[in-house]
Amino acid sequence: MGVSYIPVARVGELNSGAMKEVDLGGRQVLLAFVEGNYFAFSRQCPHEEADLKEAGQLLVGGQIRCNNHSYCFDLKSGECSLPKGGAPLTVLPVEERGEEVCIRLEW
Amino acid sequence: MAYDLVIRGGRVVDGSGLPSYVADVGVKDGKVVEVGKLKDGAAKSIDASGLAVSPGFIDHHTHLDAQMLWDPYGTCEPQHGVTSVVMGNCGLSLAPVKQGIEDAIVKSFVRVEAIPRIALEQGVKWNWHSYGEYLDNLEGKVGINVGGLVGHIAVRHHAMGEEAVERTATGTEVQKMKGLVLDAMEGGALGMSTNRNDRHMREDGKPVSSRLADDDEFFALCDVLGERNAGVIETILGRNKVEHFEWYHQLAKRTQRPILWQSLQHRWSEPNLWREQLEAVEPIFKAGYQAYGLTHTVPLVRHFTLKDCQIFDEFPTWKNLMFLPVEVRKQAFADADTRTKLQYEIDNLRLTNYHKRWDIPKVEKCFKPENQKFVGKTIAEMAAMRNQKPIDAFLDLALDENLETIFWNANNGGDWNAMGEILRSPYVLIGTSDAGAHVLFGADFGYGTILLGLWVRERQVMSLEQAIHKLTFHPASIFGLQGRGLLRPGYAADITIFDPKTVHAEEPVWANDFPANTKRMVQKSVGVHYTIVNGRVIHEQGRMTGDLPGQVIRGPLYRQHKAAA
Numbered sequence: 001m002g003v004s005y006i007p008v009a010r011v012g013e014l015n016s017g018a019m020k021e022v023d024l025g026g027r028q029v030l031l032a033f034v035e036g037n038y039f040a041f042s043r044q045c046p047h048e049e050a051d052l053k054e055a056g057q058l059l060v061g062g063q064i065r066c067n068n069h070s071y072c073f074d075l076k077s078g079e080c081s082l083p084k085g086g087a088p089l090t091v092l093p094v095e096e097r098g099e100e101v102c103i104r105l106e107w
Numbered sequence: 108m109a110y111d112l113v114i115r116g117g118r119v120v121d122g123s124g125l126p127s128y129v130a131d132v133g134v135k136d137g138k139v140v141e142v143g144k145l146k147d148g149a150a151k152s153i154d155a156s157g158l159a160v161s162p163g164f165i166d167h168h169t170h171l172d173a174q175m176l177w178d179p180y181g182t183c184e185p186q187h188g189v190t191s192v193v194m195g196n197c198g199l200s201l202a203p204v205k206q207g208i209e210d211a212i213v214k215s216f217v218r219v220e221a222i223p224r225i226a227l228e229q230g231v232k233w234n235w236h237s238y239g240e241y242l243d244n245l246e247g248k249v250g251i252n253v254g255g256l257v258g259h260i261a262v263r264h265h266a267m268g269e270e271a272v273e274r275t276a277t278g279t280e281v282q283k284m285k286g287l288v289l290d291a292m293e294g295g296a297l298g299m300s301t302n303r304n305d306r307h308m309r310e311d312g313k314p315v316s317s318r319l320a321d322d323d324e325f326f327a328l329c330d331v332l333g334e335r336n337a338g339v340i341e342t343i344l345g346r347n348k349v350e351h352f353e354w355y356h357q358l359a360k361r362t363q364r365p366i367l368w369q370s371l372q373h374r375w376s377e378p379n380l381w382r383e384q385l386e387a388v389e390p391i392f393k394a395g396y397q398a399y400g401l402t403h404t405v406p407l408v409r410h411f412t413l414k415d416c417q418i419f420d421e422f423p424t425w426k427n428l429m430f431l432p433v434e435v436r437k438q439a440f441a442d443a444d445t446r447t448k449l450q451y452e453i454d455n456l457r458l459t460n461y462h463k464r465w466d467i468p469k470v471e472k473c474f475k476p477e478n479q480k481f482v483g484k485t486i487a488e489m490a491a492m493r494n495q496k497p498i499d500a501f502l503d504l505a506l507d508e509n510l511e512t513i514f515w516n517a518n519n520g521g522d523w524n525a526m527g528e529i530l531r532s533p534y535v536l537i538g539t540s541d542a543g544a545h546v547l548f549g550a551d552f553g554y555g556t557i558l559l560g561l562w563v564r565e566r567q568v569m570s571l572e573q574a575i576h577k578l579t580f581h582p583a584s585i586f587g588l589q590g591r592g593l594l595r596p597g598y599a600a601d602i603t604i605f606d607p608k609t610v611h612a613e614e615p616v617w618a619n620d621f622p623a624n625t626k627r628m629v630q631k632s633v634g635v636h637y638t639i640v641n642g643r644v645i646h647e648q649g650r651m652t653g654d655l656p657g658q659v660i661r662g663p664l665y666r667q668h669k670a671a672a
Binding site for chain 2: 001002004006024025026027029042044048049050068069070082083084085086087088090092103105106107
């Protein structure tokens with residue numbers, strides 16, 4: 001068991017509202033910077049697999065809307081907020097460690 | 108020539124469910140005229156020896172309302188033996204319409220059925236108002252037979268404009284809607300559909316209009332069908348609940364029309380729900396009413412490796428491991444304490460979609476010769492062979508092959524016994540292909556060929572005769588498609604010729620055949636040799652002939668209305 005911090009960006013690299021594509025262990029992830037907070041989440045919408053790099057729209061309050069079907073997800077918990085009860089978005093914890101933005105993976 | 112077409116020497120599976128037999132089938136003027144040993148000549152003859160000859164399949168749950176306007180075959184329906192389709196399901200139809208509400212309908216189709224907006228904007232010309240005029244647009248221009256249900260969403264927008272997505276209707280508006288439903292039925296609709304699924308929104312995030320209807324409104328619209336003894340009522344209420352059956356019973360009793368409800372499937376995450384649904388619907392039939400549950404034949408299968416799979420994302424430790432660099436992940440998978448944690452999560456986390464069982468996922472492909480003996484075994488079976496706990500066997504095998512081993516899993520439809528009971532149930536209507544919808548995410552045109560290939564030939568959950576009945580005369584009877592669904596003299600010569608030994612559906616692939624070269628998924632078949640519509644071949648050995656013999660199938664009120672006029 002352990003914990004791993006995987007650097008995915010430099011602090012200040014992303015403008016507010018920007019998203020960056022990241023490959024993590026062969027899986028595609030998006031790193032977003034919204035209202036001063038970083039969020040990491042799967043690039044694939046859990047509803048009908050749309051690419052959130054293309055279809056995703058960041059909203060105020062740490063949410064993302066998939067414009068394919070207007071499904072909305074909380075970027076911190078992954079919970080599907082619209083419609084309620086939809087499949088959750090896979091999210092990962094993000095931490096700033098010095099000058100680096102890291103994804104924290106614990107097992 | 109006595110016949111236009113004779114199909115010689117095939118095994119006739121006539122759609123009734125009765126045992127099949129070898130015979131010739133004679134066709135004249137678009138109808139079957141004789142079945143037996145035929146000696147007279149024909150303009151065209153097909154040798155069907157070794158093949159099955161059945162009525163054409165009827166795909167009753169499609170969203171081809173738009174696609175039929177630019178694609179006369181509803182591609183890939185004929186490739187899978189389908190000769191007739193029903194559009195207008197889930198509350199969505201392209202009529203009735205009036206100026207100013209077109210975009211409200213488009214917004215609903217785009218989101219609920221995931222049809223690209225650009226395809227709808229370029230492919231739908233809106234040169235109709237009533238439902239009958241919409242059907243008129245298809246007359247003489249289609250390769251397969253088409254019928255449709257009038258959708259509650261369009262009806263509501265027609266009567267209420269944009270307020271249809273804001274509020275309940277007034278009594279006056281309900282009366283307007285009743286008039287629109289009657290007009291649609293007299294124009295040829297085969298019934299009416301509604302949508303109460305709380306996950307179904309328009310493109311702008313507003314609920315589809317039918318979700319704002321209360322029971323008083325919806326039941327009043329259904330009375331139009333009940334009072335005239337015509338048409339089916341198709342519904343989607345959202346998440347399946349046993350409580351819904353009281354509503355279906357009430358609706359069926361009030362209208363005495365066939366009710367169709369969505370849906371009934373086997374899911375490992377709710378492994379008993381399908382049985383509870385069948386038990387809940389039985390009293391409705393026993394009371395003398397009809398309420399058929401729609402089911403699908405296509406298991407929701409995932410092929411995965413431990414290199415990049417998502418199926419364990421619900422479990423926090425599993426999820427985190429799957430995002431680690433592969434070498435670190437392999438070390439973690441080898442660690443005994445980590446394995447204990449992984450098993451603990453599978454055993455103890457609640458409300459997951461994953462079935463949490465080791466006797467369902469299987470080893471699909473191994474790369475080392477010494478591991479070939481595990482191919483086709485479930486993880487539980489493999490663990491027994493290796494004298495290990497399942498999680499150890501699973502991870503050790505994957506680690507031995509550098510995480511390349513391919514596994515198979517099905518969260519839905521993976522229990523052969525449950526699927527057999529569902530598919531055989533007299534209360535179940537097979538087929539939710541959703542053809543014409545969700546075009547970027549899949550293609551299930553092959554629900555019939557999968558029934559014949561997977562469930563009849565491989566799993567043997569029902570006979571070929573039962574399966575053909577379920578694909579033909581069963582839906583024809585429920586939807587009131589007069590003169591279709593049986594291979595008998597006097598019936599329309601809608602015929603599918605296929606090889607029971609090979610018939611199946613291929614995996615969907617990409618195409619760019621929608622308006623504006625929009626891409627979508629299509630699906631080819633295996634073993635479907637001929638598809639014949641009203642006596643004329645439209646699909647022959649994998650190629651389309653270009654002929655357009657399809658007819659618009661209109662319901663009984665259309666015929667009565669015409670006769671009265």
